[in-house]
Amino acid sequence: MVVKMGPEICGSLDTGSEREWLVTNGLGGFGCGTVSGLVTRRYHGLLIAAVPELGRVLLVSKAEEVLHYAGRDYALGANRWSSGAVQPQGFQLIEQFHLAGSMPVWRFACADAIFEKRVWMEDGANTTFIRYELVYGSTQAGLEIKVLVNYRNLHVTTRAPDWKTSVTSLPRGLCVVAREGAMPVYLLSDIAQAEARTEWYQNYDLAAERERGLDDCEDHLLAGAFRARLSPGCSVTFAFSTDPTPPLEKRVALAVREGLDQRLLEYWIAAHPRAALEAPHWIWQLVLGAAQFPIRRRASDGRERWSIVAGYPWFGEWGRDAMIALPGLALETGRPDLARSVLHEFLQFAQQGLLPNTFSENGEPAAYNSVDSMLWYVQALEQYVTQTSDLSLVRDVFDVLASVVAWYVRGTRYGIRVDPADGLLQAGESEMQLTWMDAKVDGRPITARMGKPVEVNALWFNALHAIARLAAEIGRPADEYARLAERVKKAFVRYWNHDLQCCFDVIDGPNGNDGSLRPNQLFAVSLPESPLSAQQRKHVVDICAVHLVTPHGLRSLDAADPNYCGHYEGPQSKRDAAYHQGTVWAWLLGPFVLAYLRVYEDPRRAFAFLEPMAHHLSAAGLGSISEIFDGEAPFIARGAFAQAWSVAEVLRAWRACYDAGFRVAKS
Incomplete structure (x- = not known):
């Protein structure tokens, strides 16, 4: 068990709140929070659904839990309010936190009882499950769960709006429509009894947002309260979902998630048996972590396509990040079919030799301000072919690769073109960031790197070699690519900074060569x-x-x-x-x-x-x-x-x- 901590970490508000758990559904939806239970970000929530028309939407914010046991009430959650007060302080009851595969698991010590909570998402569905179990106790316990909801874009906050909320009772729980026109969310349980509520809980303090200079206060809507009685050894499961009928029977949903974690490890072991069996335990955990980033998207023609989320909790799809990450996420974890799908599908977005830098979540056009996304694509493709010998994919995409070289030679957007004087790739416009160092302040790049960035031409050199090799493998002419690569190698001597005995970061920029280390x-x-x-x-x-x-x-x-x-x-x-x-x-x-x-x-x-x-x-x-x-x-x-x-x-x-x-x- 790689990720495991006791009360020395969990029992401290600071250290417990610094550590964040994550569950994902393979669609771009997720849930995340802190070990302490404190909501510190606008991005924390139990169900952040991926909805094609809306992007990612916070639907279920959190659950406030109270365990009634042996004549006492134990509040298991934690909240910091805008006043600075921290109430309740359930983190003081956490005996242990660990990851069971990909699932976060808490163990609370309440008198002589041990009470366990685990959270996971259903793969391929906007559904979050929470399972509570009275692992040990000398008597029965009562559990009360208050479920708070919201209905907003991932990146904003809510302040008690005048919503016309509808909460309808169902045989297994509640159906909540947060406001007019909102998609319904279902709050369901296998054995707990539900009671509809509509009450705003106001002034949750978001300390992490304050540190980032953003709005640091939010309100959430109490939509329902659930109650259940548990005997020692018994459990209750909750499902928060956009689906009215998620699987709540016995341990079905939990077994499916456990089975998925096991299959992911089996893919890895089958692909790299000796390396996997001799890997340190933390690498095993990282293999499961890698599975949180590939997602399935609905293409414009209705087909399902694979993509990569660049990071949680706020990033979406980024072309460069996807291509850099793909070999590690897919090939190193024994999922070559995933790599093939991403490589095949991404080329449908190629325009004038470029792949998108970023994709919109709400249907707006992709942004193409990246000089190197396509060059990283070629690197990922070659690694895929080296591992799989799949030349059929090369045949499918080679015409696009050839057009990429042609576009770079003739010149494409943003000043991206091969310099006819030396064969090196140059790029740049004064107000457009094109490399991975892409931050802007007040509309201007901090590191514009106009000219000929060193890694871009290392990638260009490698892409030409790779395309030449792939061309030869499928019987296509390769001489032109080899000739261009040789020109790049001869010109690369210009990158050497004799004073520092390393490479210039950029040459031929507006101010000459950049010697920044x-x-x-x-x-x-x-x-x-x-x-x-x-x-x-x-x-x-x-x-x-x-x-x-x-x-x-x-x-x-x-x-x-x-x-x-x-x-x-x-x-x-x-x-x-x-x-x-x-x-x-x-x-x-x-x-x-x-x-x-x-x-x-x-x-x-x-x-x-x-x-x-x-x-x-x-x-x-x-x-x-x-x-x-x-x-x-x-x-x-x-x-x-x-x-x-x-x-x-x-x-x-x-x-x-x-x-x-x-x-x-x-x-």
């Missing part, structure tokens, strides 16, 4: 084809190891740089200004570890760079890896608490260490 140069070492000499590769790895590596990732900028920001905090403008100016990114551990292995061939030392993540899995987003961290000790986790490419790249780096000969010492 950033991690982007690592891709010229970590990708399969390196345009650098062996000595140059060593210099790049060494300077990044000394100046950028931290326990949880790499700084996005050297701390000695005058533009460095070591803390990611405050209102959005301040956070965005720091986002790529020193903030640590966990996903960069992937390319760093691969680059380190290439240079030093020392898998034990390479794995040591990953090992702090074992502890992180129990420190922020439980069972997952955060998006970013402060650049300075104690390297506080920031941003999204579960990020797709963070998880994916750590999994990929672990496999690289294993394949290079690293083995975990057996105790």
Whole structure:
């Protein structure tokens, strides 16, 4: 059991509220909250449904639970109100919290009774289940659950509006229509008796939103109260759903979720039997964490397509993130069919040689401001073909790949084009961010990186080599791609900064060459084809190891740089200004570890760079890896608490260490 904690963490409001659990449904919907039970974000809720016409909608906010046992009432929840008062304080009753597979489980100690709660979602449905069990007790217990609902977009807050709410009794619970025109949500139970209510609970304090400079107060609507009697060893299950008939019979829904977790691990074991069986336990947990990001979407023609959520709790679909994360999320976990589907379906969005940077959740057009999403696509495709030998997919997509090269050579949007003078890819417009360093403040990019970014041309070089190899595999002409790749390699010498003995971050920019020490140069070492000499590769790895590596990732900028920001905090403008100016990114551990292995061939030392993540899995987003961290000790986790490419790249780096000969010492 990797993620497990006792009262020393759970019994403290601060440490229990820093740790966040997550359950997902494979559609983009989810539920999340804190171990303490405190709602600290607008994104916390038991049922955040993914609705094609509406995006993601908070439907069920939380459940306020009271256990009546041996003549006393035990409030199991916790709330901080806008006054600062914390009431109730049920976190003081938590004896243990752990993840059972992907499911968060709480154990409460109430007198001599042990009371257990677990939460999960049904895969493929907007349904959240909560199961309560009186594990041990000397007498019966009564349980009262007050269910609070809402009806809003994921990214906003609600303040007691004048809704005309309808709450209708059903044989197993209640049907709630929060306001006129709202979709119904069903609050159901297998044995509990329901009573309709309509009362606003006002002034929940959202401390995490206040830290982000956003609205920090919200109201939720009490829609119903449920009561049940439990004998020792007995349980009651609740379903909160957009479906009027979720499976509530016995342990059916729980068994289905447990079975899904088991199958996910079996896919991994079948694909990589030796590596899986010799992997440390935290890697097993991370394999389950990886399954929270692939989602099924309904395409415009009605077909179902697979995609990737970039991160929880606020990110949607991002093209670049999806392509970077796909090998780790799908290939490293034994799900090549998932990888194939994403690779096949994503190309339907290709326009003028580009893949979308971001997709809208409400049907608006996708944004194409990404110079490298398509280049990352080629990397993911080649890794897929290397693992599966599936040339049929290559034949299906090759014409698009050929058109990508043609578009880049002739020039496409946002100034993206091959410079005819040297064959390098250049990009940029003064008010448009095009690389992964994409933060903007007041409409202007913080790190515009106009010119020829180093990682873009490392990717361009590798894409040309990959397309040439794939062309040869299916009998298509490959000479043009090989010739272009050779030009890029010859021109890549211009990236070498002789003063610092590393690569410029950007060359041929508006102000010449940019010598900022950033991690982007690592891709010229970590990708399969390196345009650098062996000595140059060593210099790049060494300077990044000394100046950028931290326990949880790499700084996005050297701390000695005058533009460095070591803390990611405050209102959005301040956070965005720091986002790529020193903030640590966990996903960069992937390319760093691969680059380190290439240079030093020392898998034990390479794995040591990953090992702090074992502890992180129990420190922020439980069972997952955060998006970013402060650049300075104690390297506080920031941003999204579960990020797709963070998880994916750590999994990929672990496999690289294993394949290079690293083995975990057996105790």
